[in-house]
Amino acid sequence: AQSVAQPEDQVNVAEGNPLTVKCTYSVSGNPYLFWYVQYPNRGLQFLLKYITGDNLVKGSYGFEAEFNKSQTSFHLKKPSALVSDSALYFCAVRPMDSSYKLIFGSGTRLLVRP
Amino acid sequence: GAGVSQSPSNKVTEKGKDVELRCDPISGHTALYWYRQSLGQGLEFLIYFQGNSAPDKSGLPSDRFSAERTGGSVSTLTIQRTQQEDSAVYLCASSSGTTSYEQYFGPGTRLTVT
Numbered sequence: 001a002q003s004v005a006q007p008e009d010q011v012n013v014a015e016g017n018p019l020t021v022k023c024t025y026s027v028s029g030n031p032y033l034f035w036y037v038q039y040p041n042r043g044l045q046f047l048l049k050y051i052t053g054d055n056l057v058k059g060s061y062g063f064e065a066e067f068n069k070s071q072t073s074f075h076l077k078k079p080s081a082l083v084s085d086s087a088l089y090f091c092a093v094r095p096m097d098s099s100y101k102l103i104f105g106s107g108t109r110l111l112v113r114p
Numbered sequence: 115g116a117g118v119s120q121s122p123s124n125k126v127t128e129k130g131k132d133v134e135l136r137c138d139p140i141s142g143h144t145a146l147y148w149y150r151q152s153l154g155q156g157l158e159f160l161i162y163f164q165g166n167s168a169p170d171k172s173g174l175p176s177d178r179f180s181a182e183r184t185g186g187s188v189s190t191l192t193i194q195r196t197q198q199e200d201s202a203v204y205l206c207a208s209s210s211g212t213t214s215y216e217q218y219f220g221p222g223t224r225l226t227v228t
Contacts, residue, residue, distance in 0.1 A: 032215050043118070043205060043219040044157075051215060090157065094215065100145060101170060102217060104157040 002027040002095050006105035013081045013112055021076040021108045023091030032094040033074040034102065035065055037087050044090065050074060061085070081112045116140065118220035120206050126226045127196055135191040135223045139208030146189050147209075147217060148173075148181060152202040160204075163189060196227045 004025045013019045025031065032051050036044040048059025055067045065076045074091060088109050092102040119138040127133050139146050148160040159173040163183045174180070178197075183189040193200055203224050207217035 034216060036219075041221075043221045044207075046216045046218065049216055100209070101147065101159040101162055101173070102149075102157075103159070104149075106156040 002093070002103055004091055004093050004103050004105040006089075006091055006108045008108050009106075010109045010111060013110070015083050015112050015114050016080050019078050019081045019085070019110065019112070021089050021091075021110060022073070023075060023105055024071070024073045025091075025093045026072065027093050027095045027103070029096035031096060033065075033067060034092040034094070035059065035063070035074075035076050036090045036092060038090065038107075039087050047076070047089075081110075083112050083114055086110055086112045118206055118208055118218055120204075120220040120223050122223060123221065124224045124226075126228060129198060129227055130195055132192065132194045133196055133225065135193075135204050135225070137189045137191070137206030137208075137220060139187065139189070139206070140218055141187075143208035143210050143218075144186065145209045145217075146183060147207045148189070148191050149205045149207065150202045151205055151222070157205065160191070193225075196225075198227045201225055201227045 034049045035047040037047050038044050047063050048057050050057050050067045058064045063078050067074050088107050090107050091105040121136045146163040149157045151157045161181050162170040165186045166183050178194045181191045203222040205219055205222045207219045209217045
């Protein structure tokens with residue numbers, strides 16, 4: 001079965017410190033990979049994607065993610081966290097079939113303390 | 115430009131009633147998706163439209179759920195004889211379906227079945 005795992009329900013970091021939100025996946029072929037962020041009472045906002053090429057991709061709000069094919073991971077990172085980064089983060093994959101649907105992880109709540 | 119819009123934003127209905135949820139995608143986006151976000155269960159794919167056709171309905175949980183899309187634009191998700199387990203946030207997303215891989219999400223409709 002195709003799946004995405006976000007092993008941490010919550011990540012706590014202090015403002016100014018680096019943050020990492022973990023994501024691993026299990027799909028056949030070479031999937032497309034995405035990170036989305038959800039603020040309270042709002043829809044999902046696209047952060048970044050990996051399609052092909054450089055394993056390190058940069059996205060919105062200073063976030064970046066590193067694709068590791070051998071470890072089937074796509075961890076989200078930011079060098080210096082802000083309190084305003086506190087939100088729910090979802091990793092998603094698009095398997096290489098014809099439907100274009102996204103398979104989402106369960107989400108990780110990021111809490112950045114002042 | 116305008117993003118994906120959904121209506122109503124909130125819907126409270128009695129068990130056994132039918133409900134209709136509406137999605138207005140980004141203008142020009144040919145692909146449209148419905149997802150469901152249940153408390154503690156993450157996001158699950160429901161149905162995918164390309165134009166007016168639905169090549170992937172694999173996520174619809176039962177035959178009480180149906181969806182249609184007319185004119186390659188607005189989509190309606192209908193839930194018949196609602197049950198309490200249908201309570202969730204229903205999210206709609208759209209994408210250009212060609213060179214754009216990411217999906218853009220609406221704010222969602224929060225459905226509560228009493």
